[in-house]
Amino acid sequence: MTEQDKxxxxxxxxxxxxxxxxxxxxxxxxxxxxxxxxxxxxxKKQEPQWLLDFRLKAYRKWLEMKSPNWAYLKIPSIDFQxxxxxxxxxxxxxxxxxxxxxxxxxxxxxxxxxxxxxxKHLAGVAVDAVMDSVSVKTTFxxxxxxxxxxxxxxxxxxREYPDLVKKYLGNAVPYAxxxxxxxxxxxxSDGSFCYIPKGVRCPMELSTYFRINAAxxxxxxxxxxxxxxxxxxxxxxxxxAPQRDENQLHAAVVEIIALERAEVxxxxxxxxxxxxxxxxxxxxNFVTKRGICRGDFSKISWTQVETxxxxxxxxxxxxxxxxxxxxxxxxxxxxxxHQQADTGTKMIHIGKNTRxxxxxxxxxxxxxxxxxxxxxxxxxxxxxxxxxxxxDSLLLGxxxxxxxxxxxxxxxxxxxxxxxxxxxxxxxxQIFYCNQRGIGTEDAIGMIVNGYAxxxxxxxxxxxxxxxxxxxxxxxxxxxG
Amino acid sequence: xxxxxxxxxxxxxxxxxxGISIDVKPGEIHAIMxxxxxxxxxxxxVLAGHEKYEVTEGEIFFEGENLLELAAEERARxxxxxSFQYPIEIPGVSMVNFLKTAVNEHRKHKGLExxxxxxxxxxxxxxxxxxxxxxxxxxxxxxxxxxxxxxKRNEIFQMAMxxxxxxxxxxxxxxxxxxxxxxxxxxxxTLKSPHNATxxxxxxxxxxxxxxxxxxxxxxxxxxxKSAGKELALELEKKxxxxxxxxx
Ligand SMILES: Nc1ncnc2c1ncn2[C@@H]1O[C@H](COP(=O)(O)OP(=O)(O)O)[C@@H](O)[C@H]1O
Ligand SMILES: [Mg+2]
Numbered sequence: 001m002t003e004q005d006k007x008x009x010x011x012x013x014x015x016x017x018x019x020x021x022x023x024x025x026x027x028x029x030x031x032x033x034x035x036x037x038x039x040x041x042x043x044k045k046q047e048p049q050w051l052l053d054f055r056l057k058a059y060r061k062w063l064e065m066k067s068p069n070w071a072y073l074k075i076p077s078i079d080f081q082x083x084x085x086x087x088x089x090x091x092x093x094x095x096x097x098x099x100x101x102x103x104x105x106x107x108x109x110x111x112x113x114x115x116x117x118x119x120k121h122l123a124g125v126a127v128d129a130v131m132d133s134v135s136v137k138t139t140f141x142x143x144x145x146x147x148x149x150x151x152x153x154x155x156x157x158x159r160e161y162p163d164l165v166k167k168y169l170g171n172a173v174p175y176a177x178x179x180x181x182x183x184x185x186x187x188x189s190d191g192s193f194c195y196i197p198k199g200v201r202c203p204m205e206l207s208t209y210f211r212i213n214a215a216x217x218x219x220x221x222x223x224x225x226x227x228x229x230x231x232x233x234x235x236x237x238x239x240x241a242p243q244r245d246e247n248q249l250h251a252a253v254v255e256i257i258a259l260e261r262a263e264v265x266x267x268x269x270x271x272x273x274x275x276x277x278x279x280x281x282x283x284x285n286f287v288t289k290r291g292i293c294r295g296d297f298s299k300i301s302w303t304q305v306e307t308x309x310x311x312x313x314x315x316x317x318x319x320x321x322x323x324x325x326x327x328x329x330x331x332x333x334x335x336x337x338h339q340q341a342d343t344g345t346k347m348i349h350i351g352k353n354t355r356x357x358x359x360x361x362x363x364x365x366x367x368x369x370x371x372x373x374x375x376x377x378x379x380x381x382x383x384x385x386x387x388x389x390x391x392d393s394l395l396l397g398x399x400x401x402x403x404x405x406x407x408x409x410x411x412x413x414x415x416x417x418x419x420x421x422x423x424x425x426x427x428x429x430q431i432f433y434c435n436q437r438g439i440g441t442e443d444a445i446g447m448i449v450n451g452y453a454x455x456x457x458x459x460x461x462x463x464x465x466x467x468x469x470x471x472x473x474x475x476x477x478x479x480x481g
Numbered sequence: 482x483x484x485x486x487x488x489x490x491x492x493x494x495x496x497x498x499x500g501i502s503i504d505v506k507p508g509e510i511h512a513i514m515x516x517x518x519x520x521x522x523x524x525x526x527v528l529a530g531h532e533k534y535e536v537t538e539g540e541i542f543f544e545g546e547n548l549l550e551l552a553a554e555e556r557a558r559x560x561x562x563x564s565f566q567y568p569i570e571i572p573g574v575s576m577v578n579f580l581k582t583a584v585n586e587h588r589k590h591k592g593l594e595x596x597x598x599x600x601x602x603x604x605x606x607x608x609x610x611x612x613x614x615x616x617x618x619x620x621x622x623x624x625x626x627x628x629x630x631x632x633k634r635n636e637i638f639q640m641a642m643x644x645x646x647x648x649x650x651x652x653x654x655x656x657x658x659x660x661x662x663x664x665x666x667x668x669x670x671t672l673k674s675p676h677n678a679t680x681x682x683x684x685x686x687x688x689x690x691x692x693x694x695x696x697x698x699x700x701x702x703x704x705x706x707k708s709a710g711k712e713l714a715l716e717l718e719k720k721x722x723x724x725x726x727x728x729x
Contacts, residue, residue: 428533433569433623435553436529436562437583437639438590447582451573451622 032081035059038186041086045155045189050166058175058185065179071313071342072371072403078249078284085187085220144202149233150195151206154222157193164195168226172255172290172319180251180313181288184220188253191221196231196262205461207236221252227262229295234265236464248273250309251286260295260322265303267460269468271475272308279338282310289316293325293351301328302345303459305468307475310339315373317346320354320382327356330456332468334449334475335368335400344373344405349385349415358389361453364400365476371403380411387415393423394452396445396476424452446473482507482544482678483528483647489538490527496537497523499703505647508675512689512714513682515700516722521682522566524700525651528680529563530556543647558590560646560677564636564653571623576635579623580605580642587643608641612668629656637668644672649680654688666691686714699725 029040038059042052067075144151150161157165175185196202227233237254250272256264266289275282285308291300302316312335318327329345347356356376364370376387393402404421426448434444450457450469457465483505490498497520505511515521527534528541530553541548548556571579584604585595596604609619614634624632633653640648650669654662669679669692681692689697689711697713698705706725707713717725 427569429569430571432529432531432553433565433571434579434583436557436565437579437643438554438557438586439579439582440554440586443582443586447574447579448571451571451575454573 029084029086031084033083033085033187037085041187041189044086045158047158048162051158054169054175055186058182059187061176062179062182062186065176065182067179068313071373072369072405073311073313073340073342075284075311075313080183083249086189143204147200147203148197149200149202150193152193154188154191154193154224157224161193161195164226165193165224168224168255168257170255171257172292173253173288177290178288180286181253184222184251184253184288188220188222191223191252193223194225194233194235196227196233198228199230200228201231202233205234205236205464207238219248219250219252223252223254225254225256225264225266227256227258227264227298229260229262231259232263234267234461236267236269236461238269238271238464238467248282249284249286252288254287254289254316256289256291256300258291258293258295258298258300258325261297262295263299263301264291265301266291266316267464268302268304268306269460269464269471270304270306270308270312271471273310274308274337274339275310277337279310282339283308284311284313285309286311286313289314290319290346291317291327292319292321293327293354294321295325296322296351297324298322299326299328301326301330301459303330303456304332304343305453305456305460305471306331306333306341306343307471309341312339312341312343314341314343315345317348318356319348319350320356320385321350322354323351324353325351326354329356329358329360329374330459331360332363332453332456332472333361333370333372334363334472335365335370336475337366337368339366339368341369342371342373344371344375346375346377347387349376349378349382349387352381352383352385354382354385356385356387358387358391359455360389360391361456362391362393362402363396363449363452363472364393364402365396367399369401369403371405373405373407375407375409376417377408378410378412378415378417382412383414385412385415385417387417389417389419391419391421392452393421394449395423395425396449442473442476445476449473449476484542485528485539486541487539488524488527488536488541490523490534490536492523492534497534497703498527500539501700501703501705503698503705505678505680507678508673509696510673510679510681510692510694512694512697512711513680513700514684514686514697514714514717516726517684519700520703521700522651523703525563525566525649525680525682528556528649529553529561554586557643558587562640562643562645562648564633564640564648564650566651566655566682568624568627568632568636570625570627572625574623576619576621576623577602577605580639583639584642604642608638611641611671612638613664614638630658630661633657633665634661637665641668641672646677647680648672648677649682651682652684653681654683654685662688663691686718689714701725 038055042055173181175182194206225235258264272283272285293300300318306312316329320327327347333341333343335341345358358374360372362370362372372391374389378385391404395402402423406419408417430448431441431444449472457468460468485501485503488498488501513521536549581601588595612634618631618635636653653665694711697709697711699707
């Protein structure tokens, strides 16, 4: 092993920092999945008939489908009968203030560095904290309500705004879209709903912290964001999960709908438990995220920093239906130890003069595998569609892998599609240069990696960018020998 | 300040330095000259602690401490600065972020509080004037897209920021025009004090007109074949390196 590899080897063996389990009584149902379970979930949530029908259709479709196997991933077979499909922290009554929240729950948030009390005062951030499957507390609601903005848990939206939910649910991600989306549509427990009315610019970043907690509980969240004409919203999603041995399945669905001239920015920092150094445990993250630029001149922008999970299968996509609409995808995906990530995007150009931009930065360390998979599709009527894709890979050490799978389907001759790709390694000389200026090796690697990812990190809201930078560094840290 | 005793070093199993001894005292300037491939950069890198080079024999002491026991970053924090012959590009890492981290690591080592952003920027403005480096360069990523001369000037700028006790300049003059050369020399001379020392590695005696050495050592084939006062540089210039090669 060369000296550099030795350094990288030790540097990349950092244990997960947020590994702890909260002991909260959970209201769970029996393991396993069948039509009765789907009905039970719906009943527990006192849902209307149309939603139960949606779930049942999805469930029946799911039974006919097969788990996708085209990704560059080794996915252990998942026993869907060994998963608990509903779990809610026990709560006797509606909570009026944070004082009434289970102190242990608050403590968990504190360990994660999410002091809810302070969040309330923090200017500009409203938090809808999701612990397991039920929203525990929503803040800043009143401020938002003044502008007619709806930001609440999905269940609450079903109760309070059934017409909106019914109108848009499944628009971007139909229940039959793919195996995991169908599963989610059948058993989703909760999530977030957001509606920005016509002409309203959401004055603050809307932020959701997700957390997986109860052991053996698959997490199936559903997020629906609707931006009406001429509106704007920036939405943040961030997550961490406690350490445990059994693999945990996570199959969320996020749908975004942007109407005429509306703009939605969706940013994610994902830090779920990646498994230990030997590849034991960790979250399986199979997410379906899609936005539809339905209106002319609308814009949807995905920014993601992915550092966690044992397996990541995730392709935030944009369907550019409206003329002159724009889709963007900025991604940093870091894999270490035995992690596997197959992530990328789909940009579907349907409207005329639509534009899309893809900036993907993969970072692989340890014995991990990191793949970019991207599809740029131009429909026949999408005159003058444009796409630019930049896909870079950075390798730390020589036992990890980086792979790029760009696909293009173009049915319009006026389209201009450009693709650039690079692969590089952190060089021993770069690290030595930093060392020579007094900067230690861990900090040097963190600095170099952050520099490499800067173009994407710059797209994140300020406070998130700082968090993401730390996360990249932490994910690579270890004891330097 | 610096004692190098019978230093042998090899890279990839090949011996490059074959018994070097140099003694540098505070306030002194030593020039190391020699033809290409004689081991000048190897010596500079060994002093700075590059792990690629293996010291097989000999000792190095810096201010009484065994330098060979220290990692590269510890040597840097103790006051050893290397101006690289080929400075490295670090894309996406801003000069400000890079230098602020470096300066604060040095301060931490001395038990000082880190500089705040505004204190740091003030220091940077001050030092920028010394080496006449433009904000256009310092606002970019570390060495990214810099010309050869700009990289060299940036090395001297970093040296000014870090105020080392021992500066090793590895062919900082090569690729510089006369104006840039004068500025580099000014930077070195401004920093000169009875407490610090400089080792100037160079090919030509040109730089030594501006930075006047107390000693000149000629390195050839991994050995110091001649040491004398500054007049040796002139003699070398006149007679060429063949003279040394023939003598040794
Ligand atoms: N990685 C390496 N493997 C083998 N030989 C090397 C390596 N790096 C440098 N050398 C050799 O070491 C000798 C000294 O190089 P260097 O110290 O760069 O000389 P100088 O700076 O005096 O021009 C040269 O012969 C060079 O080819
Ligand atoms: Mg050299």
